[in-house]
Amino acid sequence: MTLDIYFEYEAETQRWIADLAGIPATAPIHVYGPTPELAASHAKQAALQALVWALETGEIKDLDAVIFTIHSPKPAVA
Numbered sequence: 001m002t003l004d005i006y007f008e009y010e011a012e013t014q015r016w017i018a019d020l021a022g023i024p025a026t027a028p029i030h031v032y033g034p035t036p037e038l039a040a041s042h043a044k045q046a047a048l049q050a051l052v053w054a055l056e057t058g059e060i061k062d063l064d065a066v067i068f069t070i071h072s073p074k075p076a077v078a
Contacts, residue, residue: 005047006069007040016043044068 008017016039047068054060 005051005066007043007047009040016040 009015010017051066055063
């Protein structure tokens with residue numbers, strides 16, 4: 001099993017979302033921070049904590065790989 005954790009930055013709300021849809025009992029994690037970089041770091045930590053919980057509780061089994069996909073908005077073209 002490969003778990004793809006998808007991160008997306010919402011410019012209008014200035015938050016990062018970590019989507020852990022591959023872990024059935026885990027909802028997307030919405031994280032704020034004073035800078036996008038710090039918020040992204042917090043989102044990654046929360047995602048890793050959720051992953052550890054899912055492995056410990058047997059929510060997911062036979063994990064071969066974890067892929068972090070980060071999507072951030074491109075600057076507007078003038």
